[in-house]
Amino acid sequence: MEHRHGRFDRITIDPGRCFGKPTIRGLRMPVASILAYLGSGMTVDQILDEWPDLERDDIYQALAYAAWAMEERYIPLPGPTPP
Numbered sequence: 001m002e003h004r005h006g007r008f009d010r011i012t013i014d015p016g017r018c019f020g021k022p023t024i025r026g027l028r029m030p031v032a033s034i035l036a037y038l039g040s041g042m043t044v045d046q047i048l049d050e051w052p053d054l055e056r057d058d059i060y061q062a063l064a065y066a067a068w069a070m071e072e073r074y075i076p077l078p079g080p081t082p083p
Contacts, residue, residue, distance in 0.1 A: 035066055
């Protein structure tokens with residue numbers, strides 16, 4: 001069963017697709033793959049040329065989703081308190 005992320009309407013999660021990883025609009029294109037392509041130096045236009053099912057907004061939303069997922073969170077760890 002496919003679920004859309006509440007904050008990102010182009011991000012879908014389906015346990016039966018791509019091992020439940022976040023994908024773009026139910027396509028078999030994981031968000032992590034888009035990030036890896038950008039990280040390897042591909043431009044947005046190169047990605048769109050290579051995968052015509054993707055749209056420019058898909059790529060921008062993948063970046064926004066990654067930024068949201070990586071937001072700094074404070075998690076207190078047990079142990080002595082520093083002076």
